[in-house]
Amino acid sequence: MGVVSTGGRRERLRAETTAEIKRVALQLMASGGPDAITLRAIAREMGMTANAIYGYFATRDDLVTTLINEVYTALADTVEAAWAQAPAGRPAGRIQAWARAFRGWALANPEGFRLIYGDPVPGYEAPEGGAAPDAAYRICTGIAALADAAWPHAEQLHARSGFQWSDFDDGLLGKVRPAFPDLPPAGVALALRIWGHLHGLVSLEIYGHLRTQTVDPGKLFQEELNQLVRSLGIDPGE
Amino acid sequence: MGVVSTGGRRERLRAETTAEIKRVALQLMASGGPDAITLRAIAREMGMTANAIYGYFATRDDLVTTLINEVYTALADTVEAAWAQAPAGRPAGRIQAWARAFRGWALANPEGFRLIYGDPVPGYEAPEGGAAPDAAYRICTGIAALADAAWPHAEQLHARSGFQWSDFDDGLLGKVRPAFPDLPPAGVALALRIWGHLHGLVSLEIYGHLRTQTVDPGKLFQEELNQLVRSLGIDPGE
DNA sequence: ACAAAAACTTCACGGCGTATAGTCTCCTCA
DNA sequence: TGAGGAGACTATACGCCGTGAAGTTTTTGT
Numbered sequence: 219m220g221v222v223s224t225g226g227r228r229e230r231l232r233a234e235t236t237a238e239i240k241r242v243a244l245q246l247m248a249s250g251g252p253d254a255i256t257l258r259a260i261a262r263e264m265g266m267t268a269n270a271i272y273g274y275f276a277t278r279d280d281l282v283t284t285l286i287n288e289v290y291t292a293l294a295d296t297v298e299a300a301w302a303q304a305p306a307g308r309p310a311g312r313i314q315a316w317a318r319a320f321r322g323w324a325l326a327n328p329e330g331f332r333l334i335y336g337d338p339v340p341g342y343e344a345p346e347g348g349a350a351p352d353a354a355y356r357i358c359t360g361i362a363a364l365a366d367a368a369w370p371h372a373e374q375l376h377a378r379s380g381f382q383w384s385d386f387d388d389g390l391l392g393k394v395r396p397a398f399p400d401l402p403p404a405g406v407a408l409a410l411r412i413w414g415h416l417h418g419l420v421s422l423e424i425y426g427h428l429r430t431q432t433v434d435p436g437k438l439f440q441e442e443l444n445q446l447v448r449s450l451g452i453d454p455g456e
Numbered sequence: 457m458g459v460v461s462t463g464g465r466r467e468r469l470r471a472e473t474t475a476e477i478k479r480v481a482l483q484l485m486a487s488g489g490p491d492a493i494t495l496r497a498i499a500r501e502m503g504m505t506a507n508a509i510y511g512y513f514a515t516r517d518d519l520v521t522t523l524i525n526e527v528y529t530a531l532a533d534t535v536e537a538a539w540a541q542a543p544a545g546r547p548a549g550r551i552q553a554w555a556r557a558f559r560g561w562a563l564a565n566p567e568g569f570r571l572i573y574g575d576p577v578p579g580y581e582a583p584e585g586g587a588a589p590d591a592a593y594r595i596c597t598g599i600a601a602l603a604d605a606a607w608p609h610a611e612q613l614h615a616r617s618g619f620q621w622s623d624f625d626d627g628l629l630g631k632v633r634p635a636f637p638d639l640p641p642a643g644v645a646l647a648l649r650i651w652g653h654l655h656g657l658v659s660l661e662i663y664g665h666l667r668t669q670t671v672d673p674g675k676l677f678q679e680e681l682n683q684l685v686r687s688l689g690i691d692p693g694e
Numbered sequence: 695a696c697a698a699a700a701a702c703t704t705c706a707c708g709g710c711g712t713a714t715a716g717t718c719t720c721c722t723c724a
Numbered sequence: 725t726g727a728g729g730a731g732a733c734t735a736t737a738c739g740c741c742g743t744g745a746a747g748t749t750t751t752t753g754t
Contacts, residue, residue, distance in 0.1 A: 228700075228751070235701095252575065256741065269743075270702050278742065335663060337490065337574050354668060394669065410671060411657070411680050418656020419649070425573060430589070431596060431632065433648060441645050442652070449687055466721080466731075473732090494710065507712075508733050516711065696754090703748070710741070717734070724727090 236274050238264060243285055247329045252336075255282060282333075283348060289330040290353035296323045297360050309367040310447045310454050316364055317416050317443055324420045331424050335417070358394045358413070365409035366398045371451040372408065412446065474512050476502060481523055485567045490574075493520060520571075521586060527568040528591035534561045535598050547605040548685045548692050554602055555654050555681055562658045569662050573655070596632045596651070603647035604636045609689035610646065650684065 242263045246254045257278055258268040275281040300319030304312040324331040334350075365372075395406060419442055422428045423435040447454050480501045484492045495516055499506040513519040538557030542550040562569040572588075603610075633644060657680055660666045661673040685692050 226752090232700090257743090258741065267703055268741090269704085272743075273701060332575055335659075335665065337570055337663075351668070354665070358669060407676060407679050410666070410669070410676055411653075411683065414657035414660055414676075414680070415649075415653045416656065417660055418654065419652035421573075421659055422652055422655055425575075427573065427592070428648070430592060431648070438645055438648055438652075442649050445649070470732090495712085496710065505734055506710090507735090510712075511732060697752105698754100699750105699752075701748100701750070703746100705744105705746085707744085708742095711739095713736105713738085715734100715736085717732100719730105719732080721730080722728090724725100 232274075239271060239274055239281070240285060240288065243281060244289075244329075247285075247333070252282075252329060252333055255285075257281075283350070286333050287349035287353070289327065290334050290350045292327075293320075293323050293330070293334065294353040294356035294360075296320075298356060301360055301363065308455075309371070309450075310452045312367055313364050313447065313450075313452075314443050316360060317439075317446075320416060321420050321423075321439055324424055328424050331420070335421065336425075355393055358409075359397060361409045361413040362394050362398050362401060362406060365405050365412060366401045368450040368452055369401055369405045369408075372449075373405075374451070415442065415446070470512075477509060477512055477519070478523060478526070481519060482527075485523070485571070490520075490567060490571055493523070495519075521588070524571055525587035525591070527565065528572050528588045530565075531558075531561050531568070531572065532591040532594040532598075534558075536594060539598055539601065547609070547688075548690045550605055551602050551685065551688075551690075552681050554598060555677075555684075558654060559658050559661075559677055562662055566662050569658070573659065574663075593631055596647075597635060599647045599651040600632050600636050600639060600644060603643050603650060604639045606688040606690060607639055607643045607646075610687075611643075612689070653680065653684070 239260055242260050243255045246256075246259055246263070255278075257271050261268040261271060271281070275284065297316055297319045300315045301312060304315035306312065395401070398405075401409075419428075419435075419439055423439075428435045428438070444454070477498055480498050481493050484494075484497055484501070493516075495509050496506040499509060509519070513522065535554050535557045538553045539550060542553035544550065633639070636643075639647075657666075657673075657677055661677075666673045666676070682692070
């Protein structure tokens with residue numbers, strides 16, 4: 219046999235079972251929150267014993283990690299696709315497409331959003347490697363690209379700020395920065411701020427803190443995007 | 457006896473035990489996350505049986521609810537105090553004081569922040585009444601006051617926005633709005649946006665999503681405040 | 695056909711929330 | 725003063741949970 223073989227019957231069954239475990243876990247999470255992901259519940263749903271899952275995932279945390287990786291990657295795919303699909307010549311449209319894709323995905327996958335950005339599980343500690351850091355990097359890159367697209371317009375507005383950019387220059391964004399050589403530290407800080415803005419509004423909405431104020435969160439988000447584009451000095455139609 | 461009596465020895469002991477349960481719970485949460493709040497662990501720490509706690513709190517969720525209420529109230533107290541302490545004549549300083557108090561409290565009580573704004577517990581559902589909605593209302597009121605203080609400066613900037621404020625007018629902020637009759641719907645939307653911005657940056661920081669980019673979050677937050685004051689059209693020294 | 699490997703089950707342990715029933719201590723009032 | 729009762733707490737038990745060890749069945753490669 220061999221781990222490299224891709225056509226073996228055993229490998230196929232194994233992959234299918236693995237996929238089913240993850241599918242059932244995601245579906246349990248969707249219906250009962252991240253805490254509903256219990257090995258016993260998954261096994262019950264699949265007509266197995268809880269311990270059988272240990273043949274596929276070393277521990278429950280491993281399963282959760284895998285789910286986070288996949289969900290995170292799906293989010294990164296979504297926003298990247300929205301970005302790529304919008305015409306490159308119109309920064310305002312691109313930025314709005316990215317942001318709307320972010321919020322749209324979060325609303326469509328609230329449990330996934332909590333899994334990525336919240337406290338996913340009792341005592342869960344994120345491991346070092348894996349796909350999640352990659353996905354996080356892709357999200358940050360998207361945000362940086364967003365600021366990069368806006369920077370020609372926004373630069374003069376931010377030049378007026380009295381902030382000490384030199385203090386910011388060192389090790390600001392370990393991995394993302396080199397991908398945008400034309401974006402100065404001030405621009406990266408702008409990117410992170412925009413990320414924070416969008417994350418905050420979506421997060422408040424997902425966790426129900428806007429609902430209690432009977433807001434129409436979609437309109438608030440649209441207003442955010444309008445003001446964002448304005449504050450970047452971009453012609454909204456551009 | 458009597459529920460109204462305040463001096464009874466029994467009542468005093470009871471109050472002390474209740475306070476100790478909450479204290480131990482908060483301390484467990486601080487050391488091991490919100491999930492570490494288990495009745496058995498609390499009882500172990502206190503030299504009691506887990507069931508003894510049922511004499512003080514009907515259920516574990518009741519205990520968590522009480523903790524959330526207290527923590528939430530503490531946060532509201534903190535930001536209100538910071539607001540009140542800053543001179544009323546300087547909107548920029550007041551706004552920054554509020555925001556810095558918010559972030560400062562969150563950093564000092566990260567588990568409390570998660571308890572309030574995150575997924576505090578497996579399957580926990582917030583009850584209707586209690587102090588938490590009050591605290592949430594006070595936070596929102598603080599944000600609205602912030603926008604109200606800035607509005608005289610910010611109004612002309614936001615008047616340029618092409619947004620349909622009339623669509624926003626109805627039921628925007630159920631309870632907070634009446635407290636600020638001079639603040640139009642556009643100002644309330646601004647308040648919520650600012651809230652989202654601050655919440656997003658603090659949330660990313662608390663949950664460790666900024667750390668992976670090796671940012672100095674304090675500086676980023678300060679830059680956020682600088683730009684916020686600027687975007688509101690307020691003289692930073694005012 | 696047979697041995698190895700993989701998949702899966704059974705049993706067991708400790709921890710969790712919590713329901714029920716029982717015990718012990720202290721206050722109250724006749 | 726002493727009996728009754730209320731309140732504080734314990735004991736036991738049930739069904740969840742993750743997980744480890746050992747055993748059983750099924751599949752695979754030679």
